[in-house]
Amino acid sequence: MIDFSDAPLYGRIEGLKLVLNKLEKVRPTNVFIIETGTTRGDLGGGPEGDGWATPLFGWYCKKNGGTTWTIDIEEEAISQCREITKEYADQITYFVGDSSEIIQKANVHVDLLYLDSANDPLIALNELKAAEKNITDKTIIYIDDTSMKTKRVGGICKGVLVFNYLFQKGWDVTFDNGHQIIMEKSTSDHRNFFATLFANFKTNRIYKRVLRKGAI
Numbered sequence: 001m002i003d004f005s006d007a008p009l010y011g012r013i014e015g016l017k018l019v020l021n022k023l024e025k026v027r028p029t030n031v032f033i034i035e036t037g038t039t040r041g042d043l044g045g046g047p048e049g050d051g052w053a054t055p056l057f058g059w060y061c062k063k064n065g066g067t068t069w070t071i072d073i074e075e076e077a078i079s080q081c082r083e084i085t086k087e088y089a090d091q092i093t094y095f096v097g098d099s100s101e102i103i104q105k106a107n108v109h110v111d112l113l114y115l116d117s118a119n120d121p122l123i124a125l126n127e128l129k130a131a132e133k134n135i136t137d138k139t140i141i142y143i144d145d146t147s148m149k150t151k152r153v154g155g156i157c158k159g160v161l162v163f164n165y166l167f168q169k170g171w172d173v174t175f176d177n178g179h180q181i182i183m184e185k186s187t188s189d190h191r192n193f194f195a196t197l198f199a200n201f202k203t204n205r206i207y208k209r210v211l212r213k214g215a216i
């Protein structure tokens with residue numbers, strides 16, 4: 001278990017702790033993390049609202065070895081992130097640009113993909129597809145503002161299309177706290193016919209709701 005006692009300030013505590021503990025088991029050192037949507041200062045909602053994952057990823061990479069790519073379309077967001085994460089700057093590569101375009105520049109496999117940019121399920125799906133050539137069976141996919149539970153706690157479900165795309169390819173939701181999900185490749189490639197049908201049904205229902213509510 002990772003000792004987080006000297007970690008920087010961050011939110012999404014349950015999910016971020018779990019995902020990094022999973023990551024350490026899968027690849028103890030020299031990790032490659034990609035995060036879409038960066039940690040901002042006064043442009044954003046702080047550790048509670050935004051999550052502040054970038055400093056935590058930087059801290060983790062400094063401790064365990066590795067690199068985090070953080071991508072944001074807003075130049076000011078990246079500039080604020082540089083300030084917040086300056087202690088870990090050697091471990092972080094900062095990109096200003098569209099997430100799907102930048103992700104394609106990666107040429108090694110990604111150990112942790114954190115999708116946390118626009119509140120738009122199609123953008124999240126494009127990010128996932130852009131990363132696909134670098135995703136292995138051991139890659140951990142972590143998505144913010146998403147839950148596949150029948151009764152969602154609140155907010156929008158930006159990862160709903162990614163969920164279904166991965167589920168159909170044999171990935172399972174291994175964590176869902178009503179706000180974020182983690183998906184990992186199942187040990188079995190076999191997909192139960194009814195489970196597939198149910199995933200399609202649930203995805204359509206949630207995606208329609210997201211479109212109807214005008215959240216995107």
Ligand SMILES: C[S@@+](CC[C@H](N)C(=O)[O-])C[C@H]1O[C@@H](n2cnc3c(N)ncnc32)[C@H](O)[C@@H]1O
Nearest residue numbers: 037038039050051052053072073099116117118
């Ligand atoms: C919720 S914030 C990210 C929070 C951050 N991951 C954290 O843990 O603190 C979402 C960010 O995504 C950025 N964004 C939106 N669409 C984007 C896109 N297509 N490509 C890259 N960044 C995008 C926004 O500018 C915004 O700064």
